[in-house]
Amino acid sequence: MRADLTLMALAHESNRYLLTQLIAKATRKLHRPNTQLQDTMNDAFERFACSKPGAEHRVAEASSSSEGRAA
Secondary structure (H helix, E strand, O other), rough: HHHHHHHHHHOOOOOOHHHHHHHHHHHHHOOOOOOOOHHHHHHHHHHHOOOOHHHHHHHHHHHHHHHHOOO
16 A cells, blocks of 8 residues: 555654655656556656665755756
C-alpha cells in the first residue's frame, strides 16, 4: 500500500513538503507512456524508501551544480 511506502520514505525525509516535491520530480522522470501514473508513483516511493538516508540530498546537489555549469 502507498501509505506504507510513504511512512518508509518519511524515515529518510521528515519534511513532508520536501518529500512531496522529491516524489513528484521522480515520478515525472520515471514515467513512461502506456503505464499507469499510480504504478510509476509507487515505484518512485519504493526507490526513495529503499535508498540510503541522505543520498537524495547528494543527488539533488549534484544535479543543481551540473545545471549551473551547463548554463
